[in-house]
Amino acid sequence: MSSDLLLPRPDRYSEPFWEALKSSTLSMPKCRECGHIQYPMGPCCSQCLCQAFDWITLSGRGQVEAFVVYHHAFDPSLRDRVPYNVAEVRLDEGVRLITNVIESDANPLRNGLKVQAVYEAAGEFKLLKFAPVAESAR
């Protein structure tokens, strides 16, 4: 296996998401019927089965709901990265996603930590990661 494992693999439903990230914008499809934000993306809204979406820009704000720290590299390409965290973040708009959080000494990773989207280059793509925000910034 190669480090391709760690690159996004856009498909016809997720391509606008990955394209928007390239310009440091968090965009997701919002159902035209019921307003549900569909993530992961697919051919229809999982709530009402509507197949029409409007792509909207999200706030990029959320909070950590759970996290782990990988000490074992399950792929050779991760040997230089361990230990690294993986977190589940719930966006203010309600969507849950898996990501990495850029920790700081002042804001160690914990459940409930408020975070803000940051965009990190990965080959020709950018990955959606998060960094802690100060409470006063909200």
Place this chain on the structure above:
Amino acid sequence: MPIEKNVAMVAAYATIQGEHPGSTAWDLGVQAYKGALAQGVRREDIDGLVTMMSQDGSGQMEPSRFGQIIGMNPKASGALQYGGAGFSLAYAASLISTGQCRMVACVYATNQRSSGYQFATPKDPYTSPYGFLNAAGFAAMGFQRYLTKYGLEASADKLGAIAITQRKNASLNPIAYRRNAMSWDDYLQDRWIVWPLRRSDVCVISDGGVCVILAEAQFARDLSQKPVFLRSSGRQDGLRMMENEDHLLVPHMRSTADQLHQRSGIRPKDIDALYVQDAHSPAVLLALENYGFCGPGEALDFIQDGRISLGGELPLNSSGGQLSEGYMLGWLHHVELFHQLRGDCGERQIPGCRIAQFCGTGGFREFTCAAIYSSDPS
């Protein structure tokens, strides 16, 4: 008629677990099938075949090829697309209860350890770029969420009771892969795989084969054996995954528990032996709480002080489980519960073992299933 009223287990055999270099999964599957036949089943009575394919993508144990290999023309054959003994046996039971088959051989085998298969491959293009690989990551995140939800961060090490208890059980099981003793010190000094899980909290990778044979219950009794009867079952999937509220704690397992209890009237207090498919030790906590053996947030305390050991109130995974015996996705648990209910287990026999429960999960736990078996038909 509910399926559980007319299905029994008549044979269950597992090969030695561990390393079988030079054996294919096909070889191990044939060994397991022959081992089960040797328990008093006539080959000509088997009219159904359910296999579970190896997880390594090699195509081994594909049901039509395996049927050809063992020279079988069954009435029905097949395999489920996803893994786990509980699901495969429920499929076999439905072939029997709907009258399509009278006796079904269920076989799983793999040479995944010797072939060096890597379990990192993710299915999800949204999560692998962040290094969220292997089911251990999902289990660890569920455990971290669990600890935080109940304010138990300081008690995380109590999880070790599961790996330590099961290792002790495995030491009494000649086919188990890991049989060397594990102390609390060994556990606490073990390396992190994905914090908060240590290596000892994650299943071993083993080669091996298993065959379980189910039959129509009356037919099973006519065979003058000591059949073990399927008394109840349940199944609930949560395919919405991350869109389910609190999905890390597998909330749909509660529905499987409700079905299991409602269909039989058998309650947690009636269970003599518990078998939890333990890809990772936190699976046991989720099962104990969702199936009603203890209350929410209580499982880390429940498993202490020998309660889940062989002489305890609720013996758990008496053959060592996937953490120590071998990684057969719940199949070994069924071999063990069959022999425990027949009283065949020698020095690890649970005294008076009459009712056993299996709790299974599949995929990244989007599938859950459970079953109760008993030495008594009703």
